[in-house]
Amino acid sequence: MPHDSPAPPPSDRVRLRRKPGRGHYDRATIDAILDAVPICHVGVVIDGQPYVTPTFHWREGDHLYIHGARTNRTLMAAAGAEVCVTVSRLDGLVLARSAMHHSANFRSVMVLGRARLVDDPEAKRARLKGFIEALYPGRWETLRPITDNELKATAVLSLPLDEASAKIRADGPSDDAADYALPIWAGTLPLALKAAGPPQPDPRNLDGVEVPACLKAWEVA
Template sequence: MSPSVETTPPPSDRVRLRRKPGRGHHDRATIDAILDAAPLCHVGVVVDGQPYVTPTFHWREGDHLYIHGASKNRTLSVADGTEVCVTVSILDGLVLARSAMHHSANFRSVMILGRAHRIEDPDTKRARLKGFIESLYPGRWDALRPMTDTELKATAVLSLALDEASAKVRDGGPMDDEADLSWPVWSGVIPLRTALGAAVADAHTPAGTPPPALGMAVAPIPGSD
């Protein structure tokens, strides 16, 4: 997923990239791939004139992004029916140049703008929460103790259409000035990635029970094996 000249027009002027537009992507394939590779997002809302940004898990189903939390969560309560900004980012590497000015980072990111809506129908909410669990651990929902009506009521799920979204991607080495290329210091890329550790069962898991299958667990670096 290398930076390239934008070929898909932005869906609105609000999500048009002003700086480094060549790193921008507005095609859904790129946007969906980034959203599906990283489970953590940040939700920005304004409460009484004060901006707040809250980290939470997200998942995508088709043309909508979903977030969840406690029904009394302030961020989710304020976000319902209002304009929000949701961002997702993956850090792929540290880029070290021959000058401080040209140090950078390789990354993939998505910004989504729009009006969030709380899902009120219990059956729809339950289906979306199943989609959340299944996106992380395929096949696990049906093995779990069923969610109670009380638990469902205590959980809020918000939906955000992917109508206004943009991705920004940087990939590659340092972009030194020609005059600096002979400067005697190490330059290049230090890759970063999320790695899975060995699963650790708790004391109540029956012996021999296999760990769950994992879905959205690692965000591989573009171009890596």
């Protein structure tokens, strides 16, 4: 689906070269994808060997944040290093009349930049609150406060969204002209993230403790 992107690529490193019409460089598109998908993959090179690890992410303004244990080798290696963070969401399977033209509809984002360790304890506490609130609005204030030891054991990395691009495919099949005459079904199987199932309570919950409203919004209709 060719388009006129409302924004130019911020750098050649994130410019789409294959299928450039699928590239999007405006922050509204990039932010929407980042906010809709809570899992990312972080790539970093350690002693000449590339490593990629999945983790949760969240966005606050112009920065993407990731967190993990300070004992996480990949995460700590990313602090102060050039990293590549990717996020993707599968929207559909595209069936064509030939194996070569089968494809998928998707939304994805790639972010490049130098990750920075959030050292200030209060800034880190605020970022972790943002993480919880992004997934479960209103829950942070209901929780037992995070302890200083928990804060020290957790690493939070910040990555600016200065170099980011989105790639989106939202089309049907594209076959060779001669193949449209073949009696083969072609089309798209739309996919969507399933709604959450009913919350499963911890057996050790105290009597009378109700499911929080932030989870009720996720339940199956």
